[in-house]
Structure formats: structure tokens, C-alpha cells
Amino acid sequence: MSDIARLAGVHTSTVSRALAGSPLVEKSVREKIVKIARSHGYKVNPTARSLRLGRTQSVSVVIPLGHEVTQPLSDPFFVQMLGYLADDITQRGYGLFLQKVLPPMQDWLTDLIGSKRSDGIIVIGQSTEHKALEAVANQYKPLVVWGGQIDHQSYCTVGTDNIGGARLATDHLLGLGRRKIVFLGDTKVPEIRLRYRGYTQALDHAPKGAKKRNIRTHMTADLAFDAMRKLISEGGDFDAVVAGTDVIAVSAIRAITATGLKVPEDVAVVGYDDIGLAAHSNPPLTTVRQDLEKGAKHLVDLLFRRMEGEETESVNMAPELIIRESCGAHLHRR
Amino acid sequence: MSDIARLAGVHTSTVSRALAGSPLVEKSVREKIVKIARSHGYKVNPTARSLRLGRTQSVSVVIPLGHEVTQPLSDPFFVQMLGYLADDITQRGYGLFLQKVLPPMQDWLTDLIGSKRSDGIIVIGQSTEHKALEAVANQYKPLVVWGGQIDHQSYCTVGTDNIGGARLATDHLLGLGRRKIVFLGDTKVPEIRLRYRGYTQALDHAPKGAKKRNIRTHMTADLAFDAMRKLISEGGDFDAVVAGTDVIAVSAIRAITATGLKVPEDVAVVGYDDIGLAAHSNPPLTTVRQDLEKGAKHLVDLLFRRMEGEETESVNMAPELIIRESCGAHLHRR
DNA sequence: TTGAAAGCGCTACCAT
DNA sequence: ATGGTAGCGCTTTCAA
Numbered sequence A, B: 001m002s003d004i005a006r007l008a009g010v011h012t013s014t015v016s017r018a019l020a021g022s023p024l025v026e027k028s029v030r031e032k033i034v035k036i037a038r039s040h041g042y043k044v045n046p047t048a049r050s051l052r053l054g055r056t057q058s059v060s061v062v063i064p065l066g067h068e069v070t071q072p073l074s075d076p077f078f079v080q081m082l083g084y085l086a087d088d089i090t091q092r093g094y095g096l097f098l099q100k101v102l103p104p105m106q107d108w109l110t111d112l113i114g115s116k117r118s119d120g121i122i123v124i125g126q127s128t129e130h131k132a133l134e135a136v137a138n139q140y141k142p143l144v145v146w147g148g149q150i151d152h153q154s155y156c157t158v159g160t161d162n163i164g165g166a167r168l169a170t171d172h173l174l175g176l177g178r179r180k181i182v183f184l185g186d187t188k189v190p191e192i193r194l195r196y197r198g199y200t201q202a203l204d205h206a207p208k209g210a211k212k213r214n215i216r217t218h219m220t221a222d223l224a225f226d227a228m229r230k231l232i233s234e235g236g237d238f239d240a241v242v243a244g245t246d247v248i249a250v251s252a253i254r255a256i257t258a259t260g261l262k263v264p265e266d267v268a269v270v271g272y273d274d275i276g277l278a279a280h281s282n283p284p285l286t287t288v289r290q291d292l293e294k295g296a297k298h299l300v301d302l303l304f305r306r307m308e309g310e311e312t313e314s315v316n317m318a319p320e321l322i323i324r325e326s327c328g329a330h331l332h333r334r
Numbered sequence C: 001t002t003g004a005a006a007g008c009g010c011t012a013c014c015a016t
Numbered sequence D: 001a002t003g004g005t006a007g008c009g010c011t012t013t014c015a016a
Helices: A002-008 A012-019 A027-039 A046-053 A076-091 A108-115 A130-137 A162-175 A190-204 A221-233 A246-258 A276-280 A292-307 B002-008 B012-019 B027-039 B046-053 B076-091 B108-115 B130-137 B162-175 B190-204 B221-233 B246-258 B276-280 B292-307
Strands: A058-064 A095-101 A120-124 A143-146 A156-160 A181-184 A240-243 A268-273 A286-289 A315-317 A320-322 B058-064 B095-101 B120-124 B143-146 B156-160 B181-184 B240-243 B268-273 B286-289 B315-317 B320-322
Touching: A002 A012, A002 A027, A012 A027, A046 B046, A058 A076, A058 A108, A076 A095, A076 A120, A076 A246, A076 A276, A076 A292, A076 B076, A076 B095, A095 B076, A108 A120, A108 A130, A120 A292, A130 A143, A143 A292, A156 A162, A156 A292, A162 A181, A162 A190, A162 A240, A162 A268, A162 A286, A162 A320, A181 A190, A181 A221, A181 A246, A221 A246, A221 B276, A240 A246, A246 A268, A246 A276, A246 B276, A276 B221, A276 B246, A292 A315, B002 B012, B002 B027, B012 B027, B058 B076, B058 B108, B076 B095, B076 B120, B076 B246, B076 B276, B076 B292, B108 B120, B108 B130, B120 B292, B130 B143, B143 B292, B156 B162, B156 B292, B162 B181, B162 B190, B162 B240, B162 B268, B162 B286, B162 B320, B181 B190, B181 B221, B181 B246, B221 B246, B240 B246, B246 B268, B246 B276, B292 B315
Parallel strands: A058 A095, A058 A120, A120 A143, A143 A156, A156 A315, A181 A240, A240 A268, A268 A286, B058 B095, B058 B120, B120 B143, B143 B156, B156 B315, B181 B240, B240 B268, B268 B286
Antiparallel strands: A095 B095, A286 A320, B286 B320
């Protein structure tokens, strides 16, 4: 910057003001400075700026994978979310610090906060980290979490009504005459636990004869496939599956198909999320849609309001049942 | 830091040394300082440190989407790569700045370099940005690109031998007796263009009667689906498809199946990448595997060597044909 | 409207 | 082995 100042024949403070678009600088001077800066490819050093201003102009996006057994991000859901977040955050002129947190997960959140690398934190998915989030919520404000809304939680979440969504899905299957409906998912994860609750609520209000059954499975494609195959080989008696996520649903379909059973004729399957793959699976997946684009907008909006000291409430969006073929609804229309 | 210094009864320079693990500080003093720092939740401010050191301890990972028509990252390939990169970069104690670049793509690279937000840059996929990369390669060294190796390029790439991989796939189909093989992909993207070249090379060496046909399609699932359906409805005569990516392959399978044709009996399909979905598609996809974990390791390794001033050569890894069912090889074994 | 100077928090050099 | 001090590049207050 001092170089630019010298070239323009002014003091650095004037350059700083000019480049910041301050109205204090005389127009002709400002234009001259801007021109010189551009022609020399000069960019204000964000590190120095951050140090002076006390803020980094960037936000951390964290993906905790406490519930995952395998390394890579296996769920496209998180990734699509990441893409939308990147757009929104970039649009506000902020940088995006990506952080993947794997077990063993000690002090990851307090460390991240303490490092002051970013002005705010978005956590995608509670994973198994509800307690860690709860622990810092009262002391560190610019924090927003995508996930399930848990009773008495003190951190701010954005998500869809998981109970309602799962209930929608389960009621739909009941309405199609299915009575032996299995739930497939890892209820250690809050969002999935809530979906399981919606599933049980629907069955509690179902006609007599409807059976509940929860099969715990990890959230990766392979492990869900194995869980489903095990259930079948053990002679599990069921005519429908409510899957905790689309990834699990697609794996379940594959496992069911592999044993010679047909989806949806023999077993109806409903997923959750409506990831891109859902429409392209075979058969196309009936699922509960979460609007990620809107979700990301909420997350970023709330975070920026919190970064300015505002207190914000959690947002619970309405889920939407997307009916395709895996539930067998089209068979009934005949 | 000055607080910690006061509490420990020493000067800040001693605290700095102690926290950096300098052997100059007496053991007892160092331990005392570390203890105080920990108990107060003190963390060295990375912004100030960066300013002083002249390096940010972070690397930018950029995903240029010049070839994409839709906003979100539609290809799981990039995402899996991102996950591995995050692991490797974190392991070296560096931060990961994520940058998504959408059209119109002006000066994105020089801007990123000029901002000095990171000490090095990894670009995932050349997209349509070969020229932009070429333009800075001689002037900015800590830059590594995942993508296809182009003749006379001056930037450093990591990738698989795309020509060889596609040739592997095409030869395999020829070996199974297929003669009317279509290529499906966007040849504007260097990697895909190389794969197309491998495909044509294989056909040039094929028995008489083998036909070439290139169908240009965008890289997203929906558009590939449409392209395939259009080809079929126009009465395109073919018995096999070499797809530019797995995402395209899976969409092609869906489009083929939707018209009543069978994969692989009527049309054999081979993909490229071996994304997680490939093994789980219906039928499971025969594809050319790129080892992403190894690829990510190479990228990070080369980048860090370049950040230390070393000149590095591009890496071209060997692709591997993974034979599953979509090519129909299992039908021949009978 | 511009200049001068202080200081963000840290590290490294030069003393001692 | 430790302390003092300068300075990384910027913004902002105060003075002119």
C-alpha cells in the first residue's frame, strides 16, 4: 500500500480511504489511486486488515462426522448444503473456512472458537455433538447449526420439522395399505431420532395391526445395505421401509432388489432429504424433501444477524412429501 | 498474549517462544506458561501470526464451474476429492479456504492470488479455465491442478491417464462384441476431451464395422438424461455407451431403461471415476476407477513442495477398469 | 480534504 | 535463558 501511496504522491491513509470508497477523498484523487492500484494488480492484504479490524471476514463451516465410521463425506446431503452455503457466504464478501471434524472429537468447537480464524461458525449436522454445542452456546453467540430441534436446546438451529416429515412419510405408507413398516436409521443422530419419533407417532395413530420395528444402521451406503440384507436373511417380515435418509433408502432398495423382492410391489420404500440422486434412483424414490437452498439462506442470514449481536430464534421449515414410485402410489391409481 | 505474560511473570517474547515449543525456554518456565495458557483457553491469534510471518497457514481449494449450467456441485467426484483434501490439509496443520467459482469467470485466479488469503492453491478440475491457469503458471508457483494433462501446459497437474482409461473401457466393450459404441460427454472440458480421444483411438484400432459417435452433453445428471433420451427417440442405433463420467453413465442407464431397453443386454454402459454411487447403481456400473485418495495425497504433497519453492512435475496416475454388470461381461461367462 | 501517528497481536532479531 | 524492540500492512483517530 505504501508503494501505491508513493506512486500516487499521497499518504497511505489516503490510499486506504480511497480504496475503501470513502467520500472524504476527493474524487479525482480517488480515481487516480484506484487506477494505479488496479494497474499494479494491488489488492488490500486481508490479513493485515483483519488484524486491524479485529474480524476476519470469513466464516467457518464445520462438518462433524462423529456418527460416521468411514472417512469421506458419504452423504450428498451435506455436500449440496455446502455448495449453497458457499454461494451465499461468497456473495456477502466473506470467505469460507472448511473444517471436517473426525473422531476422536475433543474440544473441536472450543478450539475453533478460540482460534478466532473466523467471525462465525456454521455447523452442518449435529452428529453426536449436541453436548459440545450446548456447552458453548451461552458463551459464543455467532453460531448456527443445521439439524434437528431438540427440547430445551440453547443453540440456534435451522432444519425441517423432522417429526412431521417422517409422520408424513409413514402416514402415506399406511394410507397405501402397508402395515408392516420398518424404520431404518441411526437414532444416535438427533435428526434421525426425531424422524423415528414421527414414525412411531404415525404408527401409534394407525389402524390396529400396524407394527413398529426400528433397525439401527449407520448412515453410509454400504452399512445400510448390509443392515437391510441382514434383516431380510433373518426372515424379517415387512412390507415397507421408512429410511432415515435417501442414502439409506437407496441402499435398502438395492438390498431388497438383490434378494429377488420387488420395490414397490413387495416392499415400499420412502426416503428423507430428496437429494439429487433420489429422482434418479431405480425406481425413483418417494421421499421427504428438505429445501436446502432455503435452508442455506436461513443459516447464513441468521449467522450474520448473530454476528451483529442480534439474538435469533431457531427456524423449523415445513417438509414436503415428494411422491415418486418407490412407495407404490402409482400402482393404486389404476 | 500479554495477559499470559503478565500472569506468568515473563515477557511476551518468552511466552511466544514457550508456546512455539522453543528449546530456548527453560522447561519449568515453559510448562508453567503452557499451563496458564491452557487454563485460560488462550490460543495464539492466527491472524496476527500470519501478518508477522508473511504466510497464512492455509490453502485455497477452488472448484471452477465454468462448464456447469446449474449452480450446485452436481458431481460427487469433486466432493469426494474435497473430503480427502480436507483430511490431508488439516493433517498438516493448515486451514482450507473453499472457493466456488461460477460464470462469469473473470480474473478469479489473479484475484485469488493477489488477495494473499492463502499460501497455495489447489484447483479441482480445469473446467473451461485452461487459459486462466496457463496465464498465471509462470508467475505464481504454489498452484496445483487436478485434471487432464494437456500438451505443453505449464502448470502442474495431477490426474489419471484419461486417454488410457477411456481406451481401456472402449476396448473392453469391443472385446465383448459391441460395435456401435457411443461416447457421451462434454468435450469442452479437457479431461473429457482426453477420454474422448482414448475412445477414438480404441475405435481406430478396432475391427472393421465399429462406428464412432460423439454425443455432446453437459455433465449434470438431468441434462445427460435428456441427451440420452433424445438420442434414443431419434432412433440412434447403438449397442454400447462410453460415458465421460459416472454421473453421466448412471443417467444414461436410467434413460435407456425408461424406454424399455435393457442394460446391459441391449445396451452396455461404462462410466468413468468410480464414485461411490457406481457400485450401488442398478445394474452396478462398470467404470474406470480413479484413485481419489491417492490423487488428493499427490495434490497436497506437490503443493507443499511448491510452496517451498521446489519445481514439480505433473503426475499421471494409472487408471483401473472396474468390471461390474453394466457392461454385460458377466453374460459372456456362461 | 489530507497527513501523521498509534496500534491490532505476534515473532525474531539483538541485546544481556 | 530471557527481555526489549521493531515491524508485518492496514485502518482510524486526531490534528491541521
